[in-house]
Amino acid sequence: GDCGKWVVMVTAQTPMNMSVIKYWGKRDETLILPVNDSISITLDPDHLCTTTTVAVSPNFDRDRMWLNGKEISLSGGRYRNYLREIRSRATDVDDDENGIKIAEKDWEKLHLHIASYNNFPTAAGLASSAAGFACLVFALAKLMNLKEDRSKLSTIARQGSGSACRSLHGGFVKWIMGKDEDGKDSLAVQLADEKHWDDLVIIIAVVSSRQKETSSSTGMRETVETSLLLKHRAKEVVPKRIPQMEEAIKNHDFASFAQLTCAESNQFHAVCLDTSPPIFYMNDTSRRIISVVENWNRYEGTPQVAYTFDAGPNAVLFARNRKTAILLLQRLLFYFPPDSFFGLNSYIVGDKS
Numbered sequence: 001g002d003c004g005k006w007v008v009m010v011t012a013q014t015p016m017n018m019s020v021i022k023y024w025g026k027r028d029e030t031l032i033l034p035v036n037d038s039i040s041i042t043l044d045p046d047h048l049c050t051t052t053t054v055a056v057s058p059n060f061d062r063d064r065m066w067l068n069g070k071e072i073s074l075s076g077g078r079y080r081n082y083l084r085e086i087r088s089r090a091t092d093v094d095d096d097e098n099g100i101k102i103a104e105k106d107w108e109k110l111h112l113h114i115a116s117y118n119n120f121p122t123a124a125g126l127a128s129s130a131a132g133f134a135c136l137v138f139a140l141a142k143l144m145n146l147k148e149d150r151s152k153l154s155t156i157a158r159q160g161s162g163s164a165c166r167s168l169h170g171g172f173v174k175w176i177m178g179k180d181e182d183g184k185d186s187l188a189v190q191l192a193d194e195k196h197w198d199d200l201v202i203i204i205a206v207v208s209s210r211q212k213e214t215s216s217s218t219g220m221r222e223t224v225e226t227s228l229l230l231k232h233r234a235k236e237v238v239p240k241r242i243p244q245m246e247e248a249i250k251n252h253d254f255a256s257f258a259q260l261t262c263a264e265s266n267q268f269h270a271v272c273l274d275t276s277p278p279i280f281y282m283n284d285t286s287r288r289i290i291s292v293v294e295n296w297n298r299y300e301g302t303p304q305v306a307y308t309f310d311a312g313p314n315a316v317l318f319a320r321n322r323k324t325a326i327l328l329l330q331r332l333l334f335y336f337p338p339d340s341f342f343g344l345n346s347y348i349v350g351d352k353s
């Protein structure tokens, strides 16, 4: 109530997402517009998620942000554009209960404090920017009383980090690349909710906890500039695979889902290799995991497990059901005993959010 003495806070929690049709390459680096559509699965928040608290008060003299307890700079282009975009959409806040009123025009003058935590070590080598930017836009949208729906909010999250737009929805999500130059139609839509395809189990095999050597943004830029395979992929391959993947998800068709997911991962890494200078994200352990899965699937005659690797060596594995997930963990422990040279650091077993 008393002018100048209040703080309003909102806390939100957002899980990360794993892509099965890959996003790699931008046609606009400022707005973060991709060269192709992508599809992902949002994980359950018990294992890999970001929790963000945003606060506003007339006592704050500048915008500040803490990531896992450490203050980070907000002067970089991405945060500045991102916060400007959200502020421009803020509306009146009327909190009768606490007697706080914030007028639309006040948001330009008021400053924010943001505290964000990952419930998994950032050093685990698992991308956190996707959940982070999605969570931030969601929390700020609540705080500033934005009227936009989740897909609209995804266009803002996208401008923080491309893959973040997909974490605005749970379950199975498609990021539509869009056609407009201003990026208004480059947004995420939900294909199926988190209850769809309940059998699917996701296991993340943490191969290395080292930070990746080539950041996604730099890697993508170099790929766009130098890879002919990427042009073929964006124009010919992904447009065919998107409807196939949507069908596979709709019909709980694990065989097609696995075939497409593995092919997508392999083509993404082929595109990295086709970049000059070449980018290597997988290591020997990653490739051995691929062999274990491929041999098992071939032996069974029908796919039991699918793999996908992002911009790092960690494996994301999808088991067709719980029974298969247990067999998979047994196999991984057999082939990669914890103390061996090819040992894996840890496993994270998850579900959809």
Ligand code: 2P0
Pocket (backbone or CB within 6 Å): 018, 019, 021, 022, 023, 024, 032, 038, 127, 129, 130, 160, 161, 162, 163, 164, 216, 217, 268, 309, 310, 311
């Ligand atoms: C994906 N990746 O579809 C792909 C597959 C990594 C490999 O989205 O530059 O961190 O912030 O838009 O979103 C990682 O890229 O990159 C990514 P920016 P982002 O999940």
